[in-house]
Amino acid sequence: MRDLQKKIQKRIYLLAIMLVLPFIAIVYKLVILQWVEGPELKAKVEEQIIKYHTIPPIRGNIYSADRKLLATSVPTFDVYFDPIAVSRDIWSNELDALAAKLAQFSKTKGEWTRILSAGRQSGNRYIKLLENLTFSELQQIKQFPIFRHGKFKGGLIVEQKAHRRMPMGTIAERTIGYSSANRGQTGLEGACDIWLKGKEGKRWMQRMAKGHWKPINNGWDEDPVNGYDVVSTLDSRIQDILHHELLQTLINFEADHGTAVVMEVKTGKIKAMVNLGRTEGGYYAERLNYAIWESSEPGSTFKLLTAMILLEDKKADTNTLIDIGNGSWVFYDRIVTESNFSEKGSLESSGQITLAKAFEQSSNVAFARLVFEHYKDQPSAFVDKLYKMGLHKSVNFEIKGETAPMIPHPEDKTQWSGITLPWMAFGYQTSFTPLQLLTVYNAIANDGVMVRPYIVEEIRNSKRVIKRFGTTVLNSSVCSRQTLEKLKVLLANVVRQGTAKHLYNPAVPLAGKTGTAKLDYWKEKNSRKYRASFAGYFPADQPQYSIIVVVDRPNPDKAYYGSKVAAPVAARSASAIMGLTPASMPVDSRPAERILALSKSKKDPHELEDQVRKQVMPNLVGLTMAQAVALMENKGFKVSSTGSGPVNWQYPPQGSQLSRSVLIELKSFNP
Numbered sequence: 217m218r219d220l221q222k223k224i225q226k227r228i229y230l231l232a233i234m235l236v237l238p239f240i241a242i243v244y245k246l247v248i249l250q251w252v253e254g255p256e257l258k259a260k261v262e263e264q265i266i267k268y269h270t271i272p273p274i275r276g277n278i279y280s281a282d283r284k285l286l287a288t289s290v291p292t293f294d295v296y297f298d299p300i301a302v303s304r305d306i307w308s309n310e311l312d313a314l315a316a317k318l319a320q321f322s323k324t325k326g327e328w329t330r331i332l333s334a335g336r337q338s339g340n341r342y343i344k345l346l347e348n349l350t351f352s353e354l355q356q357i358k359q360f361p362i363f364r365h366g367k368f369k370g371g372l373i374v375e376q377k378a379h380r381r382m383p384m385g386t387i388a389e390r391t392i393g394y395s396s397a398n399r400g401q402t403g404l405e406g407a408c409d410i411w412l413k414g415k416e417g418k419r420w421m422q423r424m425a426k427g428h429w430k431p432i433n434n435g436w437d438e439d440p441v442n443g444y445d446v447v448s449t450l451d452s453r454i455q456d457i458l459h460h461e462l463l464q465t466l467i468n469f470e471a472d473h474g475t476a477v478v479m480e481v482k483t484g485k486i487k488a489m490v491n492l493g494r495t496e497g498g499y500y501a502e503r504l505n506y507a508i509w510e511s512s513e514p515g516s517t518f519k520l521l522t523a524m525i526l527l528e529d530k531k532a533d534t535n536t537l538i539d540i541g542n543g544s545w546v547f548y549d550r551i552v553t554e555s556n557f558s559e560k561g562s563l564e565s566s567g568q569i570t571l572a573k574a575f576e577q578s579s580n581v582a583f584a585r586l587v588f589e590h591y592k593d594q595p596s597a598f599v600d601k602l603y604k605m606g607l608h609k610s611v612n613f614e615i616k617g618e619t620a621p622m623i624p625h626p627e628d629k630t631q632w633s634g635i636t637l638p639w640m641a642f643g644y645q646t647s648f649t650p651l652q653l654l655t656v657y658n659a660i661a662n663d664g665v666m667v668r669p670y671i672v673e674e675i676r677n678s679k680r681v682i683k684r685f686g687t688t689v690l691n692s693s694v695c696s697r698q699t700l701e702k703l704k705v706l707l708a709n710v711v712r713q714g715t716a717k718h719l720y721n722p723a724v725p726l727a728g729k730t731g732t733a734k735l736d737y738w739k740e741k742n743s744r745k746y747r748a749s750f751a752g753y754f755p756a757d758q759p760q761y762s763i764i765v766v767v768d769r770p771n772p773d774k775a776y777y778g779s780k781v782a783a784p785v786a787a788r789s790a791s792a793i794m795g796l797t798p799a800s801m802p803v804d805s806r807p808a809e810r811i812l813a814l815s816k817s818k819k820d821p822h823e824l825e826d827q828v829r830k831q832v833m834p835n836l837v838g839l840t841m842a843q844a845v846a847l848m849e850n851k852g853f854k855v856s857s858t859g860s861g862p863v864n865w866q867y868p869p870q871g872s873q874l875s876r877s878v879l880i881e882l883k884s885f886n887p
Contacts, residue, residue, distance in 0.1 A: 273414030274378055276443030278392060278404055281485070281673060284452040287392050287405065289378040293354045294347040299336035301371035302362055307336070310361035317360045321346055321353075342373070380405075385856045385879040387459050388450060390502035391489045391671070393615070403505070404448060404671065407614040411675050411682075414443035444682055447674040449485035454478055457792045458488040460881075461785045462765065463867065466492055466500050469770035469781055475506040475650050476765045476785060478793070479658050481753060483687045484667035487761065499868055499878050506766070511619040511647045515733030516578045516778070517751045518643035521656065522587060523575055523706060525601045527699045531590040534572040534702055538582040541567075545581045550635055552584045552642070575706045576714030578730060580642040587641035595626040595637045605694050606666070607648075611655055614672050622647035643733060650749075654764040657728070657751045659694045660703055661759035666691035708756040711787075715779040716750070719787040724794045726787055728752015728763075730778035735769070744772045748781035754790040761793065821847075828853075828874070835870040836863045841884050848880050859884030 278287040299307070315328035323331075335343040349357070354374065357363060363372040382392060393403015401409055417440030462476045473493035479486055489507055492500040504510070526532040545552045574582035591598040602608065608623045623646050624631035639645045651669055659666035668688040675683040695703070707727040711720050715730045728751055735745035748770060753762040765782040775781050827834040828851045836844040844863045848855045856879055865883035868874070 271417035271438075271440045272378065273416060273440035274442040275380065275414065276412040276445045278408075278412070279445060279447045280450045280452040280455070281448065281487070282452055283447075285383045286388060286448065286450070286452075287380060287382050290381045291351060292347075292377050292379055293349045293351070294375045294377065295345045295349060295354070295357060296373035296375070297332070297335070297343045297345050298341040298371040298373060299332060299343065300339060300341050301368060302336075302365075303369065306362060306365060306369065313361035314363070317357075318345065348377075348379075384452065384455075385854065385881075386502055387856075388455050388489065388502070390491045390505045391450070391615070401616065403615055404446060406616055408446045408672060408675075411446060412443040415441035417441075445676045445678075446672060447676060449480075449487065449671050449673045450489070451487045454793055455488040455490070458785075458789050459490045459492075461789050461792075462490050462767075463492055463500055465767060465781065465785050466494075467867075467869070469767065469774050469776075471767045471771070471781075472769035473500075473504075473506060474765070474767040475510070476789070477507050477651060477654055477763070478789070479654060479669055479762045481658055481661045481759045481762055482667075484655075484658070484669045485673070486669055486671040489671070495878075497873055497875055497878070499872070499875070501878065505615065505617060506768075507650045508613055508615060508618045509649065510768075511622065511649045511652075512735075512747060513644045513646065513733050514648050514653055515643040515731035515747065515749060516580075517653060517657075517729050517731035517749050518640075518646060518648075519575060519578065519583055520660070520703065520707070520729055520751075521602065521607075522583050522641045523571070524695050524699060524703060525598055526571070526586060526590070527702055528601070528695050529590075529597070532571050532586055534570065534706065536571045536586075537568040538571065538574060538579075538586055539568050540574075540579055540581040540585075543581065545585060547584070547588070547638055548634055552580050552638065554580055572706060572709070575729075576709050578710075578715050578732075583641040584638040588638040591637060595632075598637065598640075599623065599625050605656075606691055607652070607656065611652055611668055611690070613651060613669060618651075619649055621649070621652055643731060650764050650766050653751055654762055655690070656694075657753060657764070658762035659691065660700065660707065661727075661753035661762050664693045664695055664697070664700050665689060666694055704756075707752060711752075711756070711783075715777075716783045716787075718779075719783055721787065721791060724754055724791050725756035726752060726754045726790050727756035727759075728783070728786065730783050732776065732778045745769050746772060746776035748776055748778040750778050750783040750786045752786060754786075755794070761790070763789065765789075825851075831874040833866075833868045833870055833872040833874050833880075836866050836882060839863050841882060844882055852876055853880050854878075855880045855882060857882045857884075 274291070275289045277285060277289070280286055311329065311332060312325075315325045315332065318328045319325045331343065334340075346357070358372065363370045367373075380394070382389060391403050393401070393405040393407075395401045395405040395409045395412070400406070405412065418438040458476050458478060462474050465471070466474050471494075473491075475492075476488070476490045477486065478488040489505075491502050491504060491506045493503045493506070495501050495503070527534075540554070543554045569577070569579065569582060571582070571586070573579075587598060602623050603625075608621055610618050610620045612618070624636055624640075626632050626636075636645050655666060655669055658669075666689070668690050670685060670688070672685050674681055674685070704727065707729060708725065710716055710729055711726045716726070716728070719726065731747075731749035731751070733747045733749070734743055735747055736743045747766060747768050749764070749766045751762075751764040753759040763786045765785045767781045767785075770776050770781050824834045824836075824847060828847065834847075836847070839847070839862065841857050841860050841863055844866075845855050845857050853874065853876055858881075861884040863882050863884055865881075867881040868878065
């Protein structure tokens with residue numbers, strides 16, 4: 217009997233163990249899931265179903281000094297729909313009317329009815345309806361049937377985005393720049409990104425069908441902090457003047473690219489910066505910032521520095537005579553020649569000329585011989601003057617991409633040779649960006665005080681100034697007062713009676729130096745590639761602005777001298793900036809494309825439309841501004857218009873191949 221009881225007990229114990237062990241295993245697994253693996257698994261599930269999405273802030277605006285918008289973030293809206301939130305009565309009464317209203321934007325009424333009904337039947341609570349709507353379009357949609365009942369009863373879901381826009385079109389496009397994860401950072405957008413970008417917010421979003429995410433209004437969202445506004449030193453009027461003057465010159469002389477900069481003399485504020493290069497389609501657009509990036513041999517504009525050192529060291533005076541021979545000088549196995557000797561009457565044909573005359577007429581031989589004669593035994597004495605002025609350093613401009621200057625030193629044998637010194641004297645062997653060279657000319661206009669060019673004036677939060685920027689002095693005196701006064705006379709006489717005398721305008725006297733540099737001369741013996749330039753300031757007697765114009769590789773069969781290609785841009789711009797019209801300038805100095813004859817003939821609108829459809833620029837001259845703008849904008853092209861009378865100036869010119877990435881510019885000189 218006892219044995220039987222023991223057997224029964226063993227079986228009971230075994231059964232109990234068999235029952236308890238799985239229970240313990242289940243409890244153990246529950247504990248592991250709850251406290252060990254649970255948080256991680258929960259996070260993964262929630263990440264798949266509910267998670268934080270970042271809300272981008274509104275990027276700050278960029279303004280010109282005259283408070284014109286240069287760049288702004290324009291809000292656009294995507295519209296989604298939750299049909300399940302709509303009551304049965306509202307749905308049955310207003311679905312048909314809603315489909316008819318949506319058909320005004322896209323699709324047909326029948327297609328919208330099927331899409332909305334299918335979404336409700338399948339339980340889809342996040343149907344995408346429309347995207348990239350404007351604010352006014354969004355306000356219109358909010359009044360549509362069903363949607364007009366509000367967010368909770370009408371099921372309307374709105375998501376806001378922002379697109380960057382430049383209200384001035386392509387003007388100053390490269391100077392304004394961009395800031396993008398894919399494209400990088402350039403211009404003011406890149407330089408001021410820390411101020412403009414703001415701070416991201418957070419919003420809880422729930423994953424819906426087909427990978428869509430729907431916002432959850434649970435009160436835990438973090439609102440984004442919008443970016444600050446940047447006020448630049450640019451003047452929209454001066455920028456517009458300089459842009460169109462340089463553009464017309466590039467077109468007229470079929471140049472590869474060009475740059476022009478205007479700076480306020482006393483402060484160093486950049487009032488305009490234009491950079492235009494030829495595209496593959498033959499247009500000119502702001503592709504690269506040549507003003508701060510492209511460093512090159514300056515040519516004869518460097519002679520200002522040569523004259524400064526000669527005068528400062530008292531090696532010569534303005535009345536010092538130099539023998540230029542027959543216009544050439546053999547140095548070792550090289551020959552120095554006068555670049556504009558072929559222009560009749562531009563240079564004294566032979567014999568001795570004064571330093572003043574050599575500067576006015578841009579004599580290479582005179583400057584090369586003077587410098588070699590006085591510094592051949594101590595070339596460092598000449599070069600060290602450039603270093604002492606700080607010209608071997610970058611100006612540390614706010615916009616990224618500045619190329620450092622290059623000034624060879626006699627102690628560096630890898631850079632120095634027997635011809636370096638005399639060639640340096642008339643503008644070769646050294647390398648500067650246009651902005652760096654302009655800084656030197658601005659110093660002469662500013663009574664010897666060299667200031668750093670800058671382009672950011674203020675950082676603002678609405679009307680409150682967060683940070684203000686000002687003038688920085690780089691060198692309090694680049695030369696003595698005596699030398700400074702002589703240099704001012706030399707620069708004024710270049711325009712009054714020298715290489716740029718054809719541009720002299722007593723109403724707005726210009727002072728400066730022309731330059732013509734041959735490119736690729738070291739590898740092409742008969743190179744016909746040139747860089748034409750002009751650097752100076754205006755008005756000559758009371759300088760307010762300094763200016764530099766550089767035109768790269770103009771068609772040599774048309775012209776390539778700085779006096780013919782670059783200086784007229786400076787002269788016309790100076791006249792317009794000071795409140796005068798270009799008509800006060802000599803007619804023969806203005807590009808032929810500047811004034812187009814007003815067409816009196818009637819234009820066939822069907823023929824014009826056909827040309828635009830084929831992406832060929834038609835002749836819009838003679839149309840009213842309203843007609844011309846409507847024609848181009850209706851075909852999807854971006855248009856910038858000035859004036860309201862008949863069109864009598866257009867870009868691109870007639871017959872050009874059109875592209876929707878190029879801004880079409882139209883002007884009327886009549887009220």
